[in-house]
Amino acid sequence: MSHQGSCHCGKIAFEFEGEVGKAIECNCSLCSRRGYLLTFVPSANFTLKTDAANLSTYRFNKEVIAHQFCATCGCAPFGEGQDGQGNKMIAVNLRCVEGIDPAELSVHKVDGRSK
Secondary structure: OEEEEEOOOOOOEEEEEOOOOEEEEEOOHHHHHHOOOEEEEEHHHEEEOOOHHHEEEEOOOOOOOEEEEEOOOOOOOEEEEEOOOOOEEEEEEHHHEOOOOHHHOEEEEEOOOOO
8 A cells, every 4th residue: 555645844755655554652762752653664665755855864872763854844754774684664654644543553662762
């Protein structure tokens, strides 16, 4: 299934292929402050539809995830990293995806604060 998403102002827009029904809610200092509800997709299933120059990047802690956000509206629609096997993955913020109702998602809580 194809999904469309964007930041608030639209300077960052994307699409991805994959099923959405489960989300991850991490309690680390960044995820909890931003209210992320994440799903992970292989980078091959993700397409940035707007100019990459519109992306601003924030890294913290171990600096292994490139948290992408819009410098204009501040919205953070996705991050880039790798899974445990070294495969490039995209962490999509489901709150930035059209047609997703967070109340309908099965949410798995992850303790990122203790790691």
